[in-house]
Amino acid sequence: MSTTANNTENENATATGKLGTYLEAYGELIAERQERDPVWLRQLREDAWRRFYANGFPTTHDEDWRFTNLAALAKTSFQRAVKGSGTVTAEQIEGFRVLGAGCRLVFVNGHFAPELSDVCDLPNTLEICSLERGIAKAMEGSASNGSAPVGCAPEGIEQHLGRYADLRRDVFTALNTALWDDGAYLRIHRGAVIERPIHLLYVSAGAGAAIMTHPRTLIVAEPTSHSAVIEDYVSIGDETAFSNAVTELVAGQDAVVSHFLVERENLAAFNVSTLRLELARGTNVSSHSILLGGGLVRNNVHPVLNGEGAECLINGLFVGAGRQHLDNYMLVEHAQPLCSSRQFYNGILDDRARGVFHGRIVVHKDAQKTDAKQTNRNLLLSDDARIDTKPQLEIYADDVKCTHGATIGQIEEEQLFYLRSRGIEETSARNLLLYAFAAECLDRMPESPAREFVAELIRVRLTDLAQNHQVAVLAAPVEEETQHWEEVR
Amino acid sequence: MSSTVETIRGLAEQDYKWGFVTDIAEDRAPKGLSEDIVRLISARKGEPEFMLEWRLNALRHWFRMAKEEGAPTWANLTIAPIDYQNISYYSAPKKKPQLESLDQVDPELLRTYEKLGIPLNEQKMFSGVAVDAVFDSVSVATTFKGKLAEMGVIFCSFSEAVQKHPELIKKYLGTVVPHTDNFYAALNAAVFTDGSFVYVPKGVRCPMELSTYFRINAAETGQFERTLIIADEGAYVSYLEGCTAPIRDENQLHAAVVELIALDNAQIKYSTVQNWYPGDKEGRGGIYNFVTKRGKCLGVNSKISWTQVETGSAITWKYPSCILQGDNSVGEFYSVALTNNRQQADTGTKMIHIGKNTRSTIVSKGISAGYGQNTYRGQVKILKSATGARNYTQCDSLLIGDRCGAHTFPYIEVRNASARMEHEASTSKIGENQLFYLRQRGLTAENAVSMIVNGFCKTVFKELPMEFAVEAQKLLGVSLEGSVG
Numbered sequence: 001m002s003t004t005a006n007n008t009e010n011e012n013a014t015a016t017g018k019l020g021t022y023l024e025a026y027g028e029l030i031a032e033r034q035e036r037d038p039v040w041l042r043q044l045r046e047d048a049w050r051r052f053y054a055n056g057f058p059t060t061h062d063e064d065w066r067f068t069n070l071a072a073l074a075k076t077s078f079q080r081a082v083k084g085s086g087t088v089t090a091e092q093i094e095g096f097r098v099l100g101a102g103c104r105l106v107f108v109n110g111h112f113a114p115e116l117s118d119v120c121d122l123p124n125t126l127e128i129c130s131l132e133r134g135i136a137k138a139m140e141g142s143a144s145n146g147s148a149p150v151g152c153a154p155e156g157i158e159q160h161l162g163r164y165a166d167l168r169r170d171v172f173t174a175l176n177t178a179l180w181d182d183g184a185y186l187r188i189h190r191g192a193v194i195e196r197p198i199h200l201l202y203v204s205a206g207a208g209a210a211i212m213t214h215p216r217t218l219i220v221a222e223p224t225s226h227s228a229v230i231e232d233y234v235s236i237g238d239e240t241a242f243s244n245a246v247t248e249l250v251a252g253q254d255a256v257v258s259h260f261l262v263e264r265e266n267l268a269a270f271n272v273s274t275l276r277l278e279l280a281r282g283t284n285v286s287s288h289s290i291l292l293g294g295g296l297v298r299n300n301v302h303p304v305l306n307g308e309g310a311e312c313l314i315n316g317l318f319v320g321a322g323r324q325h326l327d328n329y330m331l332v333e334h335a336q337p338l339c340s341s342r343q344f345y346n347g348i349l350d351d352r353a354r355g356v357f358h359g360r361i362v363v364h365k366d367a368q369k370t371d372a373k374q375t376n377r378n379l380l381l382s383d384d385a386r387i388d389t390k391p392q393l394e395i396y397a398d399d400v401k402c403t404h405g406a407t408i409g410q411i412e413e414e415q416l417f418y419l420r421s422r423g424i425e426e427t428s429a430r431n432l433l434l435y436a437f438a439a440e441c442l443d444r445m446p447e448s449p450a451r452e453f454v455a456e457l458i459r460v461r462l463t464d465l466a467q468n469h470q471v472a473v474l475a476a477p478v479e480e481e482t483q484h485w486e487e488v489r
Numbered sequence: 490m491s492s493t494v495e496t497i498r499g500l501a502e503q504d505y506k507w508g509f510v511t512d513i514a515e516d517r518a519p520k521g522l523s524e525d526i527v528r529l530i531s532a533r534k535g536e537p538e539f540m541l542e543w544r545l546n547a548l549r550h551w552f553r554m555a556k557e558e559g560a561p562t563w564a565n566l567t568i569a570p571i572d573y574q575n576i577s578y579y580s581a582p583k584k585k586p587q588l589e590s591l592d593q594v595d596p597e598l599l600r601t602y603e604k605l606g607i608p609l610n611e612q613k614m615f616s617g618v619a620v621d622a623v624f625d626s627v628s629v630a631t632t633f634k635g636k637l638a639e640m641g642v643i644f645c646s647f648s649e650a651v652q653k654h655p656e657l658i659k660k661y662l663g664t665v666v667p668h669t670d671n672f673y674a675a676l677n678a679a680v681f682t683d684g685s686f687v688y689v690p691k692g693v694r695c696p697m698e699l700s701t702y703f704r705i706n707a708a709e710t711g712q713f714e715r716t717l718i719i720a721d722e723g724a725y726v727s728y729l730e731g732c733t734a735p736i737r738d739e740n741q742l743h744a745a746v747v748e749l750i751a752l753d754n755a756q757i758k759y760s761t762v763q764n765w766y767p768g769d770k771e772g773r774g775g776i777y778n779f780v781t782k783r784g785k786c787l788g789v790n791s792k793i794s795w796t797q798v799e800t801g802s803a804i805t806w807k808y809p810s811c812i813l814q815g816d817n818s819v820g821e822f823y824s825v826a827l828t829n830n831r832q833q834a835d836t837g838t839k840m841i842h843i844g845k846n847t848r849s850t851i852v853s854k855g856i857s858a859g860y861g862q863n864t865y866r867g868q869v870k871i872l873k874s875a876t877g878a879r880n881y882t883q884c885d886s887l888l889i890g891d892r893c894g895a896h897t898f899p900y901i902e903v904r905n906a907s908a909r910m911e912h913e914a915s916t917s918k919i920g921e922n923q924l925f926y927l928r929q930r931g932l933t934a935e936n937a938v939s940m941i942v943n944g945f946c947k948t949v950f951k952e953l954p955m956e957f958a959v960e961a962q963k964l965l966g967v968s969l970e971g972s973v974g
Binding site: 063067365368378380381382383384385386387388389390391392393394395396397398399400401402403404405406407408409410 | 563873886888889890891892893894895896897898899900901902903904905906907908909910911912913914915916917918
């Protein structure tokens with residue numbers, strides 16, 4: 001008994017020790033923002049901080065984290081990235097450009113970099129600014145007796161920020177809410193149609209030490225608006241960084257929004273991103289997640305269908321190689337009747353990569369006539385790769401149509417044979433099938449510059465993967481040859 | 490004043506003396522769980538030393554678990570706390586001298602069997618079913634032993650096996666479900682009173698379906714059964730298990746353990762129809778059914794098949810599993826689980842693929858009506874060594890009424906690139922047009938629902954032996970009574 005008590009004490013002590021850097025960062029941030037944050041925000045941060053500090057990081061005993069071990073993340077001590085850390089030039093950013101995109105906001109180590117951004121001027125259609133500026137303007141506005149600030153109308157921020165993402169259930173959301181420095185604020189006006197996708201680029205650039213950023217994004221799509229947003233996580237250099245992003249997307253009645261998440265950071269990066277979608281009546285929201293990079297990645301998508309007739313598409317592709325760990329956690333909540341949701345996730349895993357798919361559909365009591373589908377398909381390219389998939393249905397209404405399916409397999413011999421019998425050599429045939437499997441997710445995206453952009457990223461990634469395989473195939477006989485040669489000698 | 494107290498005390502004592510629920514005199518251990526109780530059980534059963542040691546080990550482990558973790562809470566169930574010290578762990582019908590024929594069996598007992606339709610009589614014998622009836626923990630009658638003995642098949646109560654075949658017990662007991670496996674398995678290992686034991690020798694195909702009927706009678710007596718079935722190389726056995734229980738007010742705990750072992754080329758088919766008292770409409774009373782069932786395909790080309798129809802019990806917590814260790818071994822799981830009124834079920838299977846080219850099939854059908862909560866929880870684990878492993882899973886849920894719930898929690902873990910697995914699940918309610926079609930042909934709403942439900946479960950029923958299949962269909966109809974309209 002006494003030993004157990006000691007152990008728990010020790011664990012507690014180490015847990016607090018590990019959270020020490022976060023406590024420091026929080027103290028720093030609070031002191032810094034004393035003047036700048038409005039009261040409601042300070043309260044929100046405090047509440048979130050308490051939740052985080054009380055719980056600490058989850059362990060694999062936690063059902064939601066069963067397949068993802070956070071020991072490496074908890075062990076590393078991350079510094080809060082200060083403004084101006086990491087120098088990034090316009091040339092470096094150029095490589096990440098999305099062709100055909102409209103506005104672009106660039107954040108370096110979590111801080112807004114106006115000199116690298118293209119803020120477009122679309123009056124009466126779109127308001128776009130950094131979240132911090134939005135809040136600063138709101139403070140100015142209230143100080144000067146409510147005169148409307150120019151460029152960014154921030155009144156929506158207080159109304160929406162932190163109202164959807166769940167602090168209670170998810171410690172990473174709590175951590176982000178307590179510690180965010182900056183992020184993007186978007187408001188698409190009623191009935192506005194934004195033709196070109198908006199690009200939000202989050203860059204982590206080395207700052208000499210392992211840094212952490214907590215980007216926060218708020219997207220308010222007003223009724224009957226149309227828009228597309230690309231959230232893009234990249235890194236310059238190969239330093240370890242931890243980015244813990246939270247995005248809240250609020251879609252008003254009959255709005256149409258596509259959200260793209262692209263994760264292409266370096267292999268030392270820790271990335272936790274949480275996308276919370278709030279769907280009103282008649283909305284059509286799609287979330288496309290493309291996970292290609294990152295060492296340890298957790299992708300949370302949590303749509304709540306909170307109005308009759310809302311439709312939600314959750315589409316994703318994850319491609320892992322080396323020792324990457326890609327964890328996808330979906331929670332689809334049907335709260336109102338007559339909604340439909342579609343989930344499709346495809347995974348490709350090579351080498352020692354590990355993939356996790358956790359899909360949960362919850363149909364609440366009132367959500368009659370729900371139509372929910374979920375499919376997870378996985379391709380394992382190596383014997384050391386590993387996939388854990390856990391599709392779940394929790395249904396409390398009776399008049400529903402819910403299905404889920406999961407498959408795990410390898411490239412079909414029959415399909416290979418078919419292509420080879422038509423004169424395509426094996427490597428090309430294999431690559432073709434691999435690309436076809438990945439391209440299923442592209443077929444579910446509407447024709448747009450965003451899709452072109454994602455398609456190109458996937459093509460490059462899969463070519464890399466295929467080349468690795470080719471190298472492996474070529475390397476084997478070479479080894480044999482040397483052996484043989486030695487024997488002869 | 491004092492005389493009043495005395496009178497009351499006298500009355501109370503009287504009540505205690507004659508107030509038993511059953512009319513059969515019982516040999517019952519005092520309530521509570523301790524090493525002494527375990528020693529008492531072991532002594533009563535005249536067990537050898539190794540059994541007592543094994544039980545005590547399990548009990549110590551259970552105490553540790555109870556103290557540190559408590560009962561498992563991960564299942565999607567609401568369980569009222571159980572006071573393990575308020576249960577009597579041993580009760581046996583009054584001992585009688587060796588029984589020669591059925592005439593010597595207590596007529597009261599025979600009447601109870603009659604009521605429950607348990608065929609402990611000539612007719613049933615001719616129909617080729619050997620019955621090992623368990624009445625409150627001690628086997629009273631075993632039939633068809635002679636014929637089985639001729640073929641070398643051992644089919645007897647667990648206590649008898651401990652006496653007569655201790656070497657087999659020693660070799661296999663706890664090898665599939667060790668006492669450390671889970672909370673209820675540890676409890677069972679410590680205090681189990683009886684159960685069935687089957688050993689089918691090399692190359693023997695068991696000539697008949699072996700069957701046991703369990704029945705819980707004494708109020709507040711937990712039943713802790715332990716079944717061990719071993720199919721030696723090339724053997725085949727089909728085992729049926731069926732349960733009924735009379736109405737009781739208090740929750741009764743049932744924590745059984747079933748272990749199956751299939752050696753090279755052996756096959757075991759295990760079928761269950763479980764219809765214990767589910768409690769009344771408000772969910773009072775009813776059996777807690779916390780069972781650990783697991784089979785090990787130890788040898789190459791072996792096969793274990795579970796089929797279950799779960800319609801009873803207030804709470805069901807049950808995951809019949811297969812460890813597919815031998816190359817080319819096969820595991821199957823077919824299940825129908827029905828929850829009506831306030832019943833809760835968290836049931837499913839585990840398929841652990843270890844050997845090469847191992848295959849498993851899971852077909853699960855869940856039906857929820859009334860306020861019932863029905864959960865499928867399954868795990869398919871394909872380890873690195875399981876090259877060419879194959880799994881197919883299908884779990885469907887049917888909802889009847891708007892207060893019930895159906896949930897699916899599959900866990901799929903694959904570590905081998907050559908493995909193939911498919912998982913499909915669906916949840917829906919009975920279509921209005923299907924009901925309309927049947928009703929316009931003159932069926933009542935209730936019959937129409939019953940017919941649709943039976944169609945829904947057909948793929949599982951066809952895996953059941955004939956007599957059971959018929960019984961199961963009737964059972965579903967009875968269990969769904971009052972859920973429509």
